[in-house]
Amino acid sequence: MANTEKENLEKKLDDGKCSRRSRPYYPRRSKDKGLSSKTNIESLPDEMVSRILLELDAEDIYESAMLVCRRWYNITCTHNFKQEHLEHSSPGLVILSKSVSQAPSLVTISRRGGIVTIRNLKHPKRNLCSKYWANGLALENCYSRDNYFVANHVTNKRIALPRYSAPEDSNNHGSCIGYAPASKEYKVVLLQSPGLENPKVQICAILTLGADESWRYVDTRHVSLAARDLFTTTPLVVEGFVHFLFPSESNRLLSLNLESEIITETLIPSPEGGCVSCCLPTSKSLTLLMASPGNLSWDVWEMTAKKPGEWNKVGKIDLKARKSWMQKQLGCTLRDGLFTVCWLNDMEVLVLRAWMVFDKATLFYNVRTQEIQVVDLGYCSYVNLHKNSLVWFDHT
Amino acid sequence: MAAETGTPTTLTLKSNDDELFSVAESAAILSVTIRNMVEDGCAGGVIPLDNVDGKTLASVITYMNGISAIPADEEKKKSYRDKFLSDKDFETLADMVLAANYLNMSCLMDAVSAKIAQVMEKKSVGWVRRKFGIENDYTPEEEAAVKEEHKWTFEGVETDDDN
Numbered sequence: 001m002a003n004t005e006k007e008n009l010e011k012k013l014d015d016g017k018c019s020r021r022s023r024p025y026y027p028r029r030s031k032d033k034g035l036s037s038k039t040n041i042e043s044l045p046d047e048m049v050s051r052i053l054l055e056l057d058a059e060d061i062y063e064s065a066m067l068v069c070r071r072w073y074n075i076t077c078t079h080n081f082k083q084e085h086l087e088h089s090s091p092g093l094v095i096l097s098k099s100v101s102q103a104p105s106l107v108t109i110s111r112r113g114g115i116v117t118i119r120n121l122k123h124p125k126r127n128l129c130s131k132y133w134a135n136g137l138a139l140e141n142c143y144s145r146d147n148y149f150v151a152n153h154v155t156n157k158r159i160a161l162p163r164y165s166a167p168e169d170s171n172n173h174g175s176c177i178g179y180a181p182a183s184k185e186y187k188v189v190l191l192q193s194p195g196l197e198n199p200k201v202q203i204c205a206i207l208t209l210g211a212d213e214s215w216r217y218v219d220t221r222h223v224s225l226a227a228r229d230l231f232t233t234t235p236l237v238v239e240g241f242v243h244f245l246f247p248s249e250s251n252r253l254l255s256l257n258l259e260s261e262i263i264t265e266t267l268i269p270s271p272e273g274g275c276v277s278c279c280l281p282t283s284k285s286l287t288l289l290m291a292s293p294g295n296l297s298w299d300v301w302e303m304t305a306k307k308p309g310e311w312n313k314v315g316k317i318d319l320k321a322r323k324s325w326m327q328k329q330l331g332c333t334l335r336d337g338l339f340t341v342c343w344l345n346d347m348e349v350l351v352l353r354a355w356m357v358f359d360k361a362t363l364f365y366n367v368r369t370q371e372i373q374v375v376d377l378g379y380c381s382y383v384n385l386h387k388n389s390l391v392w393f394d395h396t
Numbered sequence: 397m398a399a400e401t402g403t404p405t406t407l408t409l410k411s412n413d414d415e416l417f418s419v420a421e422s423a424a425i426l427s428v429t430i431r432n433m434v435e436d437g438c439a440g441g442v443i444p445l446d447n448v449d450g451k452t453l454a455s456v457i458t459y460m461n462g463i464s465a466i467p468a469d470e471e472k473k474k475s476y477r478d479k480f481l482s483d484k485d486f487e488t489l490a491d492m493v494l495a496a497n498y499l500n501m502s503c504l505m506d507a508v509s510a511k512i513a514q515v516m517e518k519k520s521v522g523w524v525r526r527k528f529g530i531e532n533d534y535t536p537e538e539e540a541a542v543k544e545e546h547k548w549t550f551e552g553v554e555t556d557d558d559n
Contacts (some may be wrong), residue, residue, distance in 0.1 A: 039490040041512070041528045048493050051505065055513030067521040067542055069533050156547060369471055 050075045054088050058136070058154040058388040059122075061085070082390040086136055090345045091283055091385040094121065094133055095377055104130065106386060107377065109344045109364065116364055116375050121388075122153045132176040134237055136389025139177040139188060148188065150177065150209060154388050161188060164205055164215050170194045176235040178242050180258040185209065186393045187258050189218075189242055191231050202231040206261060209393040218261050227252040227265050238281045240305050247277045247288060255308055266309035269301050278339065281385065282346045289317075295337020295355060296320045300347075317350060317367065329374045330360045338363070341383055353380075407434070408442045409457070415450035416442065419457050423464040428500035447498040452491040455484075459504060477507045486512070486528070 041049060053065055053076055066073050075081060092108035103120045110117055130138040130151070140149040140158075146166060151158035166172070173191040180187060186209040193202055204218040220231075230244040230252060237243075244254040245268060253268050268279075268288060277290040284305055289298040297318040301311045319326065319338065327334050336355035341362070343350060352363040362380070364373040405421040407430070425431040433443060445453060459480055466472050484492070489512050496505040516524050525532055534542065 038487055039494065040486060041490060042530055044490060044493060048497055048509075052493070052509045052512050055510045056516060060517055060519075062546065064516065064519060064521050064524055066546075067534075067539065068524050069530050070538070071533075072530075073542065 046071070046075055050081060054081075054085050057119075058085065058089070058390050059119075062154050062390060076390070086387060086389045086391050089387050089389065091387045093342055093344060093351060094384045094386045095380045096383075105377075106388065107344075107375075109349050114349075114366060114369070114371075116373055118375075118377070121386075122156075132235075132237065133384050133386035134177045134186065135179040135239075136387050136391045137177060137186060137393070138386070139175060141175065146172075148175065148190075150186070150188065150393070152389070152392055155390055155392065157392055159209075161207060161209075162212070162214050164190055166192055167194045170203070173232045174235040174244075176237050176242055178237045178258045179239055181239055182259050185211065185258075187261075189235065189256065190215070191235070193232070202228055204231065204256070204263070216261075218256065218263060220263060223254060223263060223265055224252070226250070227254055230254050236279060236281045236286065238286055238305065239284050241286075241308075243279075243281070243286055245279055247279050253309075257308075264308065268303075269311050269313075280340060280343050282343050283385065284346070287314075287343065287347070289340050291337070294320070295339065296323060296334070298340065302347075315367075317365070319352075319365065319372075322372065326363065326372070329372075330354055330357075330363075332357050332360050341380075342385060409453060410442045410444045411448055411450040411453040412444075412446050413450050415453070417453060417457055419460060420464075423457075423460040426460050426464060426501055426503075428502075430499065445498070448495045449491070452488070452495045455488065455492065456495050456499065456501075456504070463503070473503075477503070481507060481511045484511075486515075 041052070044052075049072070053061060053072065056065060061076055066076050090108065092106040094104050094106055096104045103122070105118050105120050107116060107118050109115070130140045130153075132139040136152060136154070138151050138153060140151055141147070142149070146164060148161040148164070149158050150161060170192045173193065175188070175190045177186060177188050179185075188207045188209065190205045191202065192205070202220050202223070204220050205215040206218050207215050220228075223231075227250070230246060230250065231254070233244050233246045235242045235244055240258050242256040242258065244256075245252070247268060251267050251270050253266050254263055255266065256263050269290070275291045275293060277288055280287050280289060286303045288301040288303075288311065290301070291298050297316065297320055299313060300315045300317060302314045303309070303311045323334055326338075332354060334354055338352040339355050341351040341353055344364070348367060350365045350367060352365060354360050359379060361374045361376040364375060366372075406418050407421050407424045409417045409419060409424070409430075411417070421434060425434060430443065448456070459477075462476055462480060463473055466476055481489070489508055492508045493505065493512070496502075496508060515527065519527070524530070532539075
């Protein structure tokens with residue numbers, strides 16, 4: 001497969017017809033620091049140029065920095081750089097707007113000053129819907145057929161996945177793409193029930209990107225009857241796991257470990273007094289926000305990948321005192337309170353919207369500084385966490 | 397090691413152009429390089445910093461004093477850093493990256509790198525080259541090859557883009 005692409009390019013760069021004109025690259029470093037040789041980016045060693053370029057968004061690296069000169073290309077084209085860049089960048093919130101033809105946008109909180117920035121994601125194929133994202137890659141589904149694609153919208157790469165031949169009458173539920181950090185593999189998961197006759201039988205198919213030619217099945221026979229319905233919920237992807245839960249109806253949690261491909265069933269903390277709780281992923285953990293009556297304050301529970309099944313209360317968020325200020329900002333009464341949309345920058349910022357009011361602005365509450373930014377994102381039909389990245393799955 | 401005795405310890409730093417600077421040990425140990433010297437007990441006399449010139453060292457010391465005067469409040473430190481870097485030109489920033497690297501000051505390194513990168517955000521290739529005085533050493537063929545690589549590639553995707 002293709003490392004070949006890079007090799008091809010390197011070949012092109014070193015190719016006979018090019019090489020007559022190409023010159024080997026010598027970094028221009030100041031030879032004698034005593035002389036007044038001006039320091040500039042050119043005179044910095046590679047590792048520092050690399051450190052600087054890591055700060056850029058993947059799009060800026062791909063569309064600009066890589067083309068600046070050979071040296072910058074060589075720094076940014078390595079697998080290590082791409083991986084480091086991925087780890088260095090914070091995930092943003094992908095928002096699909098009302099119309100499918102409109103490109104999704106990515107909302108991020110910059111590390112510099114904590115300002116909310118919104119940019120459109122590149123999304124060139126109109127007949128594809130990207131719903132799930134993991135570590136820089138998007139899983140796309142063609143509406144008309146049962147075909148799935150994986151794409152990196154920054155580096156303009158897309159691959160069709162092997163076709164999954166579903167039994168007749170089967171119902172598609174969720175699909176998602178996740179990342180297994182230990183084996184450094186991306187895996188795509190599809191969930192189906194094979195028809196009305198056996199509504200409680202669930203199929204969980206899995207595919208390792210770059211390795212599998214066909215779909216494999218994950219054993220679901222041990223999952224209790226009470227928990228089987230959870231497979232029809234929207235999968236929540238965190239690093240190394242795909243979780244299925246529906247906290248307002250069931251205290252069970254199904255977790256698919258993406259390394260071992262084993263599904264475990266555990267319990268989540270029960271909400272007290274019938275309050276609504278909501279489950280939000282961060283990049284590495286799963287959190288549960290249990291609302292107090294009025295939906296303006298929440299107990300925050302967290303389960304980390306290190307201790308699956310073990311929940312700890314990590315804090316409380318209380319916005320009751322800010323109610324009138326928020327009402328003024330939003331221009332509506334918060335009769336039903338707020339609902340929690342997602343975390344940004346790993347639990348630094350909680351994104352909230354007004355319950356039952358869909359056309360109002362979104363609130364970005366910084367847990368540390370307790371500042372609230374109000375941003376109008378319009379109508380949001382779907383939200384997910386995503387990082388713009390340069391990665392592809394066929395490295396190693 | 398540090399000044400538990402009450403009188404703050406002062407260190408003397410020497411730049412590569414032989415300028416001498418006095419700085420409180422508590423501020424200077426923001427540099428891991430200097431901290432290691434202090435811990436190894438070899439910071440008694442003058443500490444020579446062979447890779448930093450006087451102008452840059454003066455700047456770094458201003459930063460050390462400024463940031464160490466702020467109590468443990470990440471927000472305030474961040475805004476100090478932003479303010480400190482706001483009036484620095486590229487040459488100074490590049491010198492500071494080198495100094496921060498040599499002195500092993502990760503917070504300064506991060507801030508300066510981010511500051512330099514900020515200038516490149518959403519800018520064209522030509523703009524970046526001009527701004528940083530970088531010579532385009534691609535041949536036209538190579539540049540075309542890189543651009544070609546950056547087009548959409550479809551692996552195993554049937555062509556159905558007729559709509």
